[in-house]
Amino acid sequence: QAVVTQEPSLTVSPGGTVTLTCGSSTGAVTSGHYPYWFQQKPGQAPRTLIYDTSNKHSWTPARFSGSLLGGKAALTLSGAQPEDEAEYYCLLSYSGANWVFGGGTKLTVL
């Protein structure tokens, strides 16, 4: 069973830039893991921000972007807003037969 790792917590200043990462215990994360990124605020269901590494939905704010960086999936937030304070989860697919979430990153905008 693969383990997906994320930073437990990060802090960013309003207007600042921060990168969240998502690593795999099996090796480098590639586009073949179809990385997803989700945002969850307290008491709410998760919301999908990024799919297949870097694709955005119509509701994804332009300040969010996804990429592969140094063998990991990455979510970059450029120009952080107070409403971006939330928990962020990545999800990786392992040959389609097993999907594994990361433990989540609690992002504070302060």
Place this chain on the structure above:
Amino acid sequence: EVQLVESGGGLVQPGGSLRLSCAASGFTVSSNYMSWVRQAPGKGLEWVSVIYSGGSTYYADSVKGRFTISRDNSKNTLYLQMNSLRAEDTAVYYCASPSYWGQGTLVTVSS
């Protein structure tokens, strides 16, 4: 507008069974891969199961042999049959496309 609405959660004793439903509108369940994801109180997200458009199904090790994912194309509804429930299965269960998410349904396993 896409909507996924889960139902069927509740309180069940250890060893009991429940069937969760996820009714979709504005979205065709059979044309996409659909998953069940759960979140224990105060914990992170855990992938539970997936069903692909071709019908293939897969499960997390923690539920394999106890849970069954299925769909009814005529009702455009996804299901999760949960048997031999344990206390550690207590969680909010979400269906997800995974671009779209339902609001979740709470399952509590307790005597």
